[in-house]
Amino acid sequence: MTIKPPPTPKAQTGVVGLDDILLGGLSPGHVYLLEGSPGTGKTTIALQFLLAGAKAGETGLYITMSETEQELRDGAASHGWVLRDGVQVFELVPPENLLDDEHQQSLLYSSDLELGETTKAVFEAIERARPVRIVIDSLSEIRLLAQSSLRYRRQILAMKHYFAQQGATVMMLDDLTTDTNDKTVHSLAHGVIRLEGLTPTYGAERRRLRVIKYRGQSFRGGFHDFIIAEGGVQVFPRLVSGEHKTGFARDVLTSGISELDALLGGGIEQGSSTLVMGPAGSGKSLLTVQFAVAAALRGEKAALFIFDEELGLLIDRTRLMGIDLDGLCASGHLFIEQVDAAELSPGEFAHRVRTRVDRNSVKTVVIDGLNGYQSAMPDENFLILHIHELLQYLNRQGASTFLTVAQHGLVGDMKSPVDITYLADTVILLRYFEAFGQVRRAISIIKKRFGTHENTIREIRIDSRGIAIGEPLEGFQGVLRGTPVLANGDRARLLEDR
DSSP, X not given: OOOOOOOOOOBOOOOBTHHHHTTTSBOTTOEEEEEEOTTSSHHHHHHHHHHHHHHTTOOEEEEESSSOHHHHHHHHHTTTOOOOTTEEEEEOOOOGGGSSHHHHTSSSOHHHHHHHHHHHHHHHHHHHHOOSEEEEEOHHHHHHHHOSHHHHHHHHHHHHHXXXXXXXXXXXXXXXXXXXXXXXXXXXSSEEEEEEEEOOSSSSOEEEEEEEEETTSOOOOSOEEEEEETTEEEEEOOOOGGGOXXXXXXXXXXXXXXXXXXXXXXXXXXXXXXXXXXXXXXXXXXXXXXXXXXXXXXXXXXXXXXXXXXXXXXXXXXXXXXXXXXXXXHTTSEEEEEOOTTTOOHHHHHHHHHHHHHHHOOOEEEEEOHHHHHHTOSOHHHHHHHHHHHHHHHHHTTOEEEEEEEOBOSSSSOBOSSOOTTTOSEEEEEEEEEETTEEEEEEEEEEESSSOOOOOEEEEEEETTEEEEEEEOTTEEOTTTTOOEESSOOOTTSOOOO
16 A cells, blocks of 8 residues: 655745635745736735745745845835845845946957856855745846847756755746747746736726646636735635535525515525616615615625615615614624725625625625626626626525616616626516606516516505505506506506605
């Protein structure tokens, strides 16, 4: 019987989310490439890598060729870090005799001498420090000194063999300012991580990363959003719903309004998604808030993610209806977050939702609304995929999700900016209609995967007393078109003024 040796612990990067993408971190004793344009966060990630090593008792060495030591320490200080004995900084500058005019006019190319002097200085610094983790910033300087692709490859290969003898875990940085098509280090490195910066037409810049290569192990592929905040880089791994499956009882959740529950066939099943559609002002937000409030009053946890409405306005107008959102938040049963679509990437938003569900045991999630969420997406097809994974994840956690979509138009034919009705388990449709010289609202259920529901159309009214649902409008035809016809002359089904 062969006994397998225990696996070698991985070197954690110290970057929140990145170790999850790398399935634990970096395999020690290898060379890794971190590439990206200037400003994408390479230096910050490299410093976090060394600081994580220092925390684990490993000596780190930062060899800088493009920044001064003071610039590096100032950048670390902006995140609240102090580079102490566990992280040494070696600033590599050209020898003074290589900078004078007389030497630059020598028959020998100055780049030949500089490359040799540079490599020698790097090796001497490593011999003195004996580090376990090494950062070299950046390869662009070495590529310029090598001048040819062959010489550059041979130089990197020699450095790789040297690092292997030292047993160090090395992170090489490349700012892609010299030759973006040169893939020399890609073939030599054990792993390659690429950082990208995107500038949308409006809003803050977006950043994402992708693991291009990782020898000998799997990793989470695709693009992952990340941000650079005070305290370092935070990565938001792409949500894969198939990795999160839990068992739960599929109970029926009520709204607290008997007529609405009757319309829904008793209520909403736990672990399902509900889409509320309708024109602006038809009551979509308040309807979803009603379900969140009912959950909080039952002693469950609920979360509201508000895209389109100013949070203070929502709190004030629900207070006039007798709903104390502030009090529910203070009790710890309700969480409300204002979401700025122009400043938030889809990956970060999914991470926020997941954090609430995982850490706070939230079982009712309201996303109001998808119009704002869509503005954070570059393409509608990507929106569908993001929403699909998010809904599948929430459903498998036993959370009931409520989403709103504002349709274009007020009466007559309505158009939705994005069609996700096939993803939702339940679809609630709100409409305006005119009757007896008044603009009224109607509510109907057009889809419900679990159980039965009423096929009727009821009137819905929102006033200072809250939400009221009337009897089925059996005497009308054409309510959903906005221009109903009173078929039997019976007005008794309409809600009277309260």
